Amino acid sequence: MPIFNNKKLCVFLMGLIVFPSCLAQTYKNIYGWDANSNQRIESFLNSTIIINERKVAVFDCDGTLLGQTPYYLADEAIYQFAEIEYAHKKDSLSRAKMKIINKMLRTDNVSEAYLQLRIDFLAGLTPEVIEHIGNQCFHEKYQNKIYPELRQLLANLQAYGFEVWVLSASPELLYQEFVHKNLGIPKNRILGVKSVISHGKVTNQIIYPIPQGQGKAEAIQTFIKARPLMVCGNSRGDLEMMNESVGLKLIVNPDNEQIKKGASAGDMNGYTVKQYWIMHDGLILYCNDIPNFAHHYIAKDLHVKENKSNSKPTKISR
Template sequence: MNKKHLMSGIVIVLLLFITPSITAQTYREIKGWSKEINERIETFLNTTLTMNIRKVAVFDGDGTVVGQAPHYLADEALYRYADKFYKGKSDKFSKEKMAILNRMVKDGNNVGKAYVEDRAHFLAGMTPEEVANLGYDCYVESYQGKFYPEMKQLIANLKEYGFEVWILTASPEFLYQKFLSEELGIPEVNILGMKSVVVNGVLTNEIVLPIPQDDGKANVIPTFIKTRPLVVGGNSRGDMDMLNQSCGLKIVVNPDDKTVRGPEDGPMNGLTVKGYWEKEGAVIVRCNDVRDPKVRFHTSEWGIRENAINPKE
């Protein structure tokens, strides 16, 4: 082989190795979001191409990747299960489980730490598989079709750019892992939530700290994910601390623009959730989230407040 042919062969081999790395990371337009939002996301993702680090994106669950109108899936799964298996029964176990739910209803604050802890207490005594199937069955019957297509497209883009995608929810971890993993195509171990200690194959009442609510969500990131994320997405006041862990892009879905937050909300004091994130320069996006009138929601019948609808205009 002469020198010219040898050099041609080397160039071809190099192109074979180089070309995939160029074409593998291609941004695909997210249909349903504006050109401006797409350009902003694409520009940011392109800045990460040369990074030689763990590229991590973290998203809240309810209201961020999947619809939450009129109720959180975690609540619907529990109240639906209680109506089917415990309500009206006189045995000790059923009475204990109903007492937990009655306490939750009396509390009424289903984004408070005591309430989210009681969700875990209700599931104590079940196996992880039973809890996963409980969540999955509720998803199939009442929430299938409520995943936001725009967020699924965003997650697909992140994977294209070599990101690890994590979900961080205040809901019980085992309850959400199966259906979220299936819908979003991410490993179940990348779905973090309220953790209960498992002993002899069943969940116990012992909760693993930090509790992933409010400031606890932010603490879960260094505790379990163990690196600072480049992208964080959320939707509510409860996601503020988690969103502020992002060292890159902050994406806020359907933020509330009606309730002016008070002093207890720290830096949000005097602002709505949307107003705060506009001031902070977050990417604010809209996704359609309305109630399906054909679906019976047991949570409504228990008197739990309804989440606001967010029809996409």
């Protein structure tokens, strides 16, 4: 019976000690995305195996990890809570909260003023109550809205040793519980609009930077403190965040109808979201985001404009 040369055996065993993570880092194809997309993601992930420093991936939430039709979860959760707790009461607190709801309905829902109104409404509640509001709305109306393709992508990132972060313009406490429980991302890596907590209750004092537009890039630098290797978003609001990536940039269901114009468009001025990312080497990906009108949406009762639906194209054209 042949006997291993002791020197060769030692080298072999040392190889197992030094490279165990490399042996485990095997890409699993993402069902629902085409071969070219899978190949590009796999090649990128394999290129990161040799990196010994923090490997960070950052994701937007609404429209990127989670479907946003017919309405944003943050808005539906707030409107539903208002309907149950305040809408039919005459006390001063209820009147004040419904006044905020009426302001929300008249304010641009991507403006900083709107983000402040959300926090104004939640002020006075405990963090636990706010987490429950978001978690309850998710389970009632949105639990089937997490894109299966993104679940598979997150599993691949975990296998390759990435830190996964979520960066959203929705209230942080409203999203942390259900995102953590359903995607396995630690709560301290689920970042949204933050507000000061004092004496156990949330206040209306927002903590900057606000993760919207340029604020998302600033939030990466302020809270995450590392340049991400991968960033994934879906809209104009994710532009600056995605440009923080030093590696792969993924764009989910990009709009190809509305041409962004003016100062608010930034570098995207004159282009649709899809056109811009095709020009800037973004990887265009599609997921089904179809509204389920079997649910009763309070936002519909309040005549809130529906978000655009997205059906995965049978033939993807760039």
